[in-house]
Amino acid sequence: MDKYSIFVYIFIFGYCRSREMFEQDRIRRDITAYLLNENRYDATIVPELDEDFPTNVTVQILIRNMHSINEVAMEYSVGIYLRMWWRDTRLDYREITNTTYLQKLELDTRQIDKVWQPNIYFDNEKQAFVHKVTTTNRLMHIYRDGTVVYSIRLSLTMSCTMSLHYYPFDAQTCPLVIQSFCYTTDNIRLQWHGTNPVKISKLQMPQYALLEDETETSSYDLEYEETGTFSTLEVELSLSRKIGYYVLQVFTPCIFLVVLSWVSFWVDPDAVPARVSLGVLCVLTMTTQSAVVHQSLPPVSYVKAIDVWMFVCLFFVFASLLEFACVNVILQKKVDSEEKKTFEASTKTQREKALEVDRISMYLFPSTFIVFAFIFFMVSGLA
Missing domain, CATH: 1.20.58.390 (Neurotransmitter-gated ion-channel transmembrane domain)
Structure with missing residues (x-):
C-alpha cells in the first residue's frame, strides 16, 4: 500500500468516526431534550405519585474530611459527598432508542434542577453550604431504565451532644440524621446503600480518631404530630480522643x-x-x-x-x-x-x-x- 492510499484510508476512517461521534452526540441531545421537556415531564411531581407505593431512595455518604470538633459549642464539622439513587419511570428511554452505547445521560449542572429530587436535609445541621468552585459541585446521571444517580458535595456543621465525664479519655458518638423535608412515607422511603452505606476516606485529625469499624447506621420512621411521618436515616460516627x-x-x-x-x-x-x-x-x-x-x-x-x-x-x-x-x-x-x-x-x-x-x-x-x-x-x- 502506497503513501497515498494510507492517507486516504486515514481520512475516510477519521471522517466516519467523527460522523459517528457527531451522531451519538445528536442522539444524546435529542433524548435529553425529550425526557426533560416540560410538556411531558413535571419535576415537581413525585415519580410514583399515581401508584400505591412510595419511591425508594437509596443513600450513601462519603466522608472526605472531618474537622473543628468543638466541645464548647457541642458541634463538629464534616465534608461529605451525598449520593442518592432512585428510579423515575418517566425518564426510562429504552423504548426511545435501541442504541447500546448510550447507557447513561450525564446532565449539566443547569439541567439538574429540571429533574425531580427527594428534597433531602440534615435534621441536626447547624450550618451548611454547597461547594461552588469552580461551578456548583453536583452530578446527575440518568440510566436507560430511568435510574437516577445524584451526587452533591457539602460542608456541614452538625450538633453533637457530648459526654465529658472521662475527658480527656472520652470517646464520643456524633449523629448525622437525614430526612426528606417535604415528602412523607406515603411518597418516598429512604434506605441505606446495601454494601457501603458510609464510606470514610483516610482522615488525619489532630485530636480525634474516627473509628470506621464502630460506625453504625439505622433507619426508622419519625412521626410529627402536625405534619406526618417521615422516613429517617441516621449514622453514628464514633470518635476516640487522642491523648498524646x-x-x-x-x-x-x-x-x-x-x-x-x-x-x-x-x-x-x-x-x-x-x-x-x-x-x-x-x-x-x-x-x-x-x-x-x-x-x-x-x-x-x-x-x-x-x-x-x-x-x-x-x-x-x-x-x-x-x-x-x-x-x-x-x-x-x-x-x-x-x-x-x-x-x-x-x-x-x-x-x-x-x-x-x-x-x-x-x-x-x-x-x-x-x-x-x-x-x-x-x-x-x-x-
Missing part, C-alpha cells in the same frame, strides 16, 4: 509540679523563705495550669476526669506547703522551750522531730501519689 497532646501538655507538667513541691522536704527547715517561696510558686502555677485546661471546655455541672486529676495534683502541692507549716510549728516550740529553760527528758529534740516529719513526707507523698496516678489512669483508660 494531654500527656505532653497537661499530665506531664502537673507531675513535674507535684514532684517539684516535694523538693522542699530536702531543704533545711530553718530556710523559711526558700521553702515558703517554693510551695507558693507551685500552688500558683498549678492553679494557672488548671485554669488554662478548663478554658477549652464547656462549664458542665458534673465532674470530669481532668477535674479529679487537677484537684488531686493541687491538693498534693498544697499539702506540701502545709507540711512545712507543721514543721515550722514544731521548730517554734523548740525556741519557746529554750527561752523558758524547760527541757523535757526526751530522746529527741524538737528539731529532730521536725526532720522526722520531713523524712516521713519524703516517702509518704511520692508513694501516695503513685498509687493515685496508677488508679486514675487504669480507671480512665478502661472507661
Whole structure:
C-alpha cells in the first residue's frame, strides 16, 4: 500500500468516526431534550405519585474530611459527598432508542434542577453550604431504565451532644440524621446503600480518631404530630480522643509540679523563705495550669476526669506547703522551750522531730501519689 492510499484510508476512517461521534452526540441531545421537556415531564411531581407505593431512595455518604470538633459549642464539622439513587419511570428511554452505547445521560449542572429530587436535609445541621468552585459541585446521571444517580458535595456543621465525664479519655458518638423535608412515607422511603452505606476516606485529625469499624447506621420512621411521618436515616460516627497532646501538655507538667513541691522536704527547715517561696510558686502555677485546661471546655455541672486529676495534683502541692507549716510549728516550740529553760527528758529534740516529719513526707507523698496516678489512669483508660 502506497503513501497515498494510507492517507486516504486515514481520512475516510477519521471522517466516519467523527460522523459517528457527531451522531451519538445528536442522539444524546435529542433524548435529553425529550425526557426533560416540560410538556411531558413535571419535576415537581413525585415519580410514583399515581401508584400505591412510595419511591425508594437509596443513600450513601462519603466522608472526605472531618474537622473543628468543638466541645464548647457541642458541634463538629464534616465534608461529605451525598449520593442518592432512585428510579423515575418517566425518564426510562429504552423504548426511545435501541442504541447500546448510550447507557447513561450525564446532565449539566443547569439541567439538574429540571429533574425531580427527594428534597433531602440534615435534621441536626447547624450550618451548611454547597461547594461552588469552580461551578456548583453536583452530578446527575440518568440510566436507560430511568435510574437516577445524584451526587452533591457539602460542608456541614452538625450538633453533637457530648459526654465529658472521662475527658480527656472520652470517646464520643456524633449523629448525622437525614430526612426528606417535604415528602412523607406515603411518597418516598429512604434506605441505606446495601454494601457501603458510609464510606470514610483516610482522615488525619489532630485530636480525634474516627473509628470506621464502630460506625453504625439505622433507619426508622419519625412521626410529627402536625405534619406526618417521615422516613429517617441516621449514622453514628464514633470518635476516640487522642491523648498524646494531654500527656505532653497537661499530665506531664502537673507531675513535674507535684514532684517539684516535694523538693522542699530536702531543704533545711530553718530556710523559711526558700521553702515558703517554693510551695507558693507551685500552688500558683498549678492553679494557672488548671485554669488554662478548663478554658477549652464547656462549664458542665458534673465532674470530669481532668477535674479529679487537677484537684488531686493541687491538693498534693498544697499539702506540701502545709507540711512545712507543721514543721515550722514544731521548730517554734523548740525556741519557746529554750527561752523558758524547760527541757523535757526526751530522746529527741524538737528539731529532730521536725526532720522526722520531713523524712516521713519524703516517702509518704511520692508513694501516695503513685498509687493515685496508677488508679486514675487504669480507671480512665478502661472507661
